[in-house]
Amino acid sequence: MSAPNKSFDPVEVTALQPEEVARARDEALAAIAAAGDLDELKRVRLEHAGDRSPLALANREIGALPPAAKADAGKRVGQARRAVSDALKERQAVLEAERDERVLVEESVDVTLSTGRAAYGARHPVTTIAERMADVFVAMGFEVAEGPEVEAEWFNFDALNFIPDHPARTMQDTFFVGSEETGVVLRTHTSPVQIRSLLSRPLPVYVVAPGRTYRTDELDATHAPVFHQLEGLAVDEGLTMADLRGGIDAFVAGMFGEGLKTRFRPSYFPFTEPSGEVDMQCFVCRGTSVERGAPPCRTCRSEGWIELGGCGMVNPRVLVACGIDPDRYSGWAFGLGIERTLMFRHDVRSFHDIVEGDVRFTLPFGTEI
Amino acid sequence: MRAPLSWLREYVELPAEVTGRELAERLIQAGLEVETVDQAGADLTGPLVVGEVLAIEELTGFKKPIRYCQVNVGQANGTGEPQNIVCGATNFAVGDHVAVILPGGVLPGGFEIGARKTYGHVSEGMICSVSELGIGEDHSGILVLPRDTPVGADATELFGLRDDVLDIAISPDRGYTLSIRGIAREAATACGVPFRDPADVELPSASGESYPASIADATACDRFVLREVRGFDTAAQTPVWMRVRLHRAGMRPVSLAVDVTNYLMLELGQPLHAFDRSKLNGPIVVRRGEPGETLETLDHVRRELHPEDILITDSSGPISMAGTMGGLATEIDEKSADMVIEAAHFDAIGTARMGRRHRLHSEAAYRFEREVDRELPLYASYRAVRMLAELGGAEVLPGVTHAQEPVTPVTVTMAADHPDRVAGITYGRATVVRRLEQVGCTVTGDDTLTATPPSWRPDLTDPNDLAEEVIRLEGYDKIPSRAPRAGAGLGLTPMQRLRRRVGRAMAGTGYVEVLTFPFTSERDADDLQLEPHESRRRALRLANPMSEDEPLLRTTLLPGMFKAAARNVGRGFGDVALFEMGPVFRPRTDAPDHAPRLRVDRGPTPEEIASVDAALPEQPMRVAAVLTGEREPSGWWGKGRVADWGDAIEAARTVAREAGVELTARADRHAPWHPGRCAALFAGETLVGHAGELHPRVTRAYGLPDRACAMEVDLDRIAGEMPDGVTGPEISTYPVATQDVALTVDAATAAADVESALRDGAGELLESIRLFDVYTGEQAGEGRKSLAYTLRFRAPDRTLTAEETTRMREAAVAAAADRTGAERRT
Numbered sequence A: 001m002s003a004p005n006k007s008f009d010p011v012e013v014t015a016l017q018p019e020e021v022a023r024a025r026d027e028a029l030a031a032i033a034a035a036g037d038l039d040e041l042k043r044v045r046l047e048h049a050g051d052r053s054p055l056a057l058a059n060r061e062i063g064a065l066p067p068a069a070k071a072d073a074g075k076r077v078g079q080a081r082r083a084v085s086d087a088l089k090e091r092q093a094v095l096e097a098e099r100d101e102r103v104l105v106e107e108s109v110d111v112t113l114s115t116g117r118a119a120y121g122a123r124h125p126v127t128t129i130a131e132r133m134a135d136v137f138v139a140m141g142f143e144v145a146e147g148p149e150v151e152a153e154w155f156n157f158d159a160l161n162f163i164p165d166h167p168a169r170t171m172q173d174t175f176f177v178g179s180e181e182t183g184v185v186l187r188t189h190t191s192p193v194q195i196r197s198l199l200s201r202p203l204p205v206y207v208v209a210p211g212r213t214y215r216t217d218e219l220d221a222t223h224a225p226v227f228h229q230l231e232g233l234a235v236d237e238g239l240t241m242a243d244l245r246g247g248i249d250a251f252v253a254g255m256f257g258e259g260l261k262t263r264f265r266p267s268y269f270p271f272t273e274p275s276g277e278v279d280m281q282c283f284v285c286r287g288t289s290v291e292r293g294a295p296p297c298r299t300c301r302s303e304g305w306i307e308l309g310g311c312g313m314v315n316p317r318v319l320v321a322c323g324i325d326p327d328r329y330s331g332w333a334f335g336l337g338i339e340r341t342l343m344f345r346h347d348v349r350s351f352h353d354i355v356e357g358d359v360r361f362t363l364p365f366g367t368e369i
Numbered sequence B: 001m002r003a004p005l006s007w008l009r010e011y012v013e014l015p016a017e018v019t020g021r022e023l024a025e026r027l028i029q030a031g032l033e034v035e036t037v038d039q040a041g042a043d044l045t046g047p048l049v050v051g052e053v054l055a056i057e058e059l060t061g062f063k064k065p066i067r068y069c070q071v072n073v074g075q076a077n078g079t080g081e082p083q084n085i086v087c088g089a090t091n092f093a094v095g096d097h098v099a100v101i102l103p104g105g106v107l108p109g110g111f112e113i114g115a116r117k118t119y120g121h122v123s124e125g126m127i128c129s130v131s132e133l134g135i136g137e138d139h140s141g142i143l144v145l146p147r148d149t150p151v152g153a154d155a156t157e158l159f160g161l162r163d164d165v166l167d168i169a170i171s172p173d174r175g176y177t178l179s180i181r182g183i184a185r186e187a188a189t190a191c192g193v194p195f196r197d198p199a200d201v202e203l204p205s206a207s208g209e210s211y212p213a214s215i216a217d218a219t220a221c222d223r224f225v226l227r228e229v230r231g232f233d234t235a236a237q238t239p240v241w242m243r244v245r246l247h248r249a250g251m252r253p254v255s256l257a258v259d260v261t262n263y264l265m266l267e268l269g270q271p272l273h274a275f276d277r278s279k280l281n282g283p284i285v286v287r288r289g290e291p292g293e294t295l296e297t298l299d300h301v302r303r304e305l306h307p308e309d310i311l312i313t314d315s316s317g318p319i320s321m322a323g324t325m326g327g328l329a330t331e332i333d334e335k336s337a338d339m340v341i342e343a344a345h346f347d348a349i350g351t352a353r354m355g356r357r358h359r360l361h362s363e364a365a366y367r368f369e370r371e372v373d374r375e376l377p378l379y380a381s382y383r384a385v386r387m388l389a390e391l392g393g394a395e396v397l398p399g400v401t402h403a404q405e406p407v408t409p410v411t412v413t414m415a416a417d418h419p420d421r422v423a424g425i426t427y428g429r430a431t432v433v434r435r436l437e438q439v440g441c442t443v444t445g446d447d448t449l450t451a452t453p454p455s456w457r458p459d460l461t462d463p464n465d466l467a468e469e470v471i472r473l474e475g476y477d478k479i480p481s482r483a484p485r486a487g488a489g490l491g492l493t494p495m496q497r498l499r500r501r502v503g504r505a506m507a508g509t510g511y512v513e514v515l516t517f518p519f520t521s522e523r524d525a526d527d528l529q530l531e532p533h534e535s536r537r538r539a540l541r542l543a544n545p546m547s548e549d550e551p552l553l554r555t556t557l558l559p560g561m562f563k564a565a566a567r568n569v570g571r572g573f574g575d576v577a578l579f580e581m582g583p584v585f586r587p588r589t590d591a592p593d594h595a596p597r598l599r600v601d602r603g604p605t606p607e608e609i610a611s612v613d614a615a616l617p618e619q620p621m622r623v624a625a626v627l628t629g630e631r632e633p634s635g636w637w638g639k640g641r642v643a644d645w646g647d648a649i650e651a652a653r654t655v656a657r658e659a660g661v662e663l664t665a666r667a668d669r670h671a672p673w674h675p676g677r678c679a680a681l682f683a684g685e686t687l688v689g690h691a692g693e694l695h696p697r698v699t700r701a702y703g704l705p706d707r708a709c710a711m712e713v714d715l716d717r718i719a720g721e722m723p724d725g726v727t728g729p730e731i732s733t734y735p736v737a738t739q740d741v742a743l744t745v746d747a748a749t750a751a752a753d754v755e756s757a758l759r760d761g762a763g764e765l766l767e768s769i770r771l772f773d774v775y776t777g778e779q780a781g782e783g784r785k786s787l788a789y790t791l792r793f794r795a796p797d798r799t800l801t802a803e804e805t806t807r808m809r810e811a812a813v814a815a816a817a818d819r820t821g822a823e824r825r826t
């Protein structure tokens, strides 16, 4: 604190005496420190920092001082007031924290109470796995093609090189709409979409066709009269079985993870020639369950391989029926059952669960698979 | 086709150590679908030996006849002494040879044999029946062996009681593998070992005709062969080895003559038929059916024959349905000594149609449908008469009747590198030719090959067929993998993306997706309370439904969903919210009665495609939802909210919103909804569906809880209203001005009409409108209802003044008054 200034105006103001200012400040600080709660602090604020508080009054009187004294007095009073204001702020924070601590604790709830008030839903896993499979093809540059479920025999059979007397074309296997003479059936596979795609799209054609299909199988654990298939079709110049294999390998990698082997064996379908069946290495045990002493694998029944689907090179007769020159273009096709894939990929045990619509079955699958 | 390994070995020089499973692996790689390998008799362990019954003592005092026998098993028991055996069967006599299992042996099925005391005697083993040996179904009696069977011999070896049996599913293009001959040929190629053709027998030089026969219809049959035997010993028994093989192959032994024809059919693939010579009348003619003809077949069914049926006839009329089933009148029986053996080549499609028409499925028809080797009849018939002579003492008559029609040989021309271009590997001409020759083709040419397929491969007609033969025999595992090379695609279509969004949005608002079968019935139409001539009653009918209860294809998604909802409720889940997305099938009134079968030797014209599509129904994509119970659950927080008509409409709006389409609701009366709680939903002026609470009769009919709600909308129609795109809105940061108005209107006035009038009257600066109270009661006045709205106004460029806001509110009220008779409530 500075010494009394002899240049002071004789008209001295008591309140501005350094001792007075210091006293007012100390009293204020003591009162602030003593304030026990926010209400008390409010009163202390009024008394020691309010308009009528000694320091405020002192401050007002500075203006009456001669100019030479103003600076010194102003500085002193200002310092005192700042000290009080800081103390108030600090005390306020402390008391607020104390109050919050107390009140918020009182407001606490049991957060383990159940909160399930919004119903939640799910999409059917057949829908979502079909989308997922289609997306793998879409990522390869394929487009998703569709066709009608009530389909003409010409699309479902004739154009796909099924001879008129093919055993599949009987009521034993196929649902006929109206009668056996209408030429209209519930499509028995997604392959008619191949024909529709080849007739409606410019070449080259790269499409994937997921969809619902029908056969006269009784509903049991592994069959249903209504089921879903997905097939990929590529028709371009110079396609070979190596491209078929590459397409399937890419699909397996996209759907089940990288590094799984595939294997092919010859088979027969009217609409492909050559035709094949394709197996993939089990994505769970990666083939190890066949080894002696290895733990059994439920997914592949410890065979190491899982049957994936059928495939082949598009039969040139199919291309001809679609008006495509088989000497210039060739193609491959690959198809598989969606429910079957769902069953082995997610350990679903029975077709009944897939078709009954029980919410307990569907909910765990969420909205994507 | 079930093929015992021992039978295959007769014609393939397989190394002795090759097992059934190993061979199966090779055959699978070559394209034969081996489903299982049964290890027949694998658990049979000896000593199982041939014995001679020396003495039989009939034991009395038991509930059934019991015999105490002494059986000579030679040195097989180590002592040479007869075995004492107790036996419960009586079909053998002293001197008979039988199969005896000695103590320590194990019969198929893990049945262990020990010396044990029974019926007061110690039985040292067992005399075996056919079923105990695992070579037949017959439990009734002991297997009695021919008396020349060497006593003491190991019966397991002698009769092939231990064998691997390959069960092979035959694909329709490979009829030739419906035989040991065909499978053996594949096995030889697959293992690279020599093959001996069982049909390769030397025929006797021609010596005149046998029983007279001719072909009257060349489209039905192009080769018909008859041979004759006389003096067949009707008492002759089928040898045990043949019985075992027939059993392994899945056929039951009948009689020696029938067993021989079956055995050769299995071995060669050529169906054979034996007629009793004495029952034939006049020359045989192969022809199609004639009007009014009938035939009583072996199964004692009298069949009305069809003009397209392929028939074997004599002067009495039809005597056999070609390659399908013989007639009863000419059947061989236990007294038949003179027989005519038929081996023919019938038209595959003709036999297939005949079998289907008469619902007759025989082993013979199965083979003819899949094509039989046209060159077999002469050889197969010769082997048959030879076997009847060797095993049944018959005399073979020297002549053969051979009627045939000329057949144009098929050749296939193919570039020598065609298989390379199909497979994506270079095989080279030499490999291609070698593989085709292994298949049985005759190949000529250099860069262009001309292949004549063998008679047993009528499926080889196209270059790709030949390519497949080369590729499969070289191994599918050799085909490399080449990374996909599709160009950039356009991704999903707007409609495909919309469907995914709808699914996610519905799931996100609490609905669970179901995929129900699209089968329905008239009863559903009744249960839905549809009017008698309602368009949804016009449904397509299946000719062969899974169940006569549901023969129709759905015209609405709702019945299937109601059943799924009721199933969940029945399983204890009363609060159900389900949705389904899928097509319905609406027949076109102008559809032709059938879809034409276009040709397939060229692409169809657009008009031809249109003519096919015209016969198909409309198949619009629908979305439907059904709700029962609480939409928001009750809990410790209080009472939940029961799903109501509004939730159903909101579900429809959720669907439409994903398409960027705003729906307006109008009151409607439409089944299956409650007539006072049903909204017709419009996108612009297009009706897209309905929503609301269900009619109480409907909930009762489907066993749904009271007040269940539902909606169904046509997604294609909604998508048709989809806006092109969203223009980014300009956001005004000026303050909002809020005005409340309360109006009373006639109770029947639609709130939507009031709101749209307010909206129109309020003008462009109206930002939003919200109905916050609906009141019907005394204060609203008799027959009136009160609607209270909050209007929010905001300008893009300024703060609205109180006067402006009031003016806009008054304009809104005036419009409502004008259009709906609304009065300001004071």
Ligand SMILES: [Zn+2]
Pocket: A282, A283, A284, A285, A286, A287, A289, A297, A298, A299, A300, A301, A302, A303, A304, A305
């Ligand atoms: Zn596994």
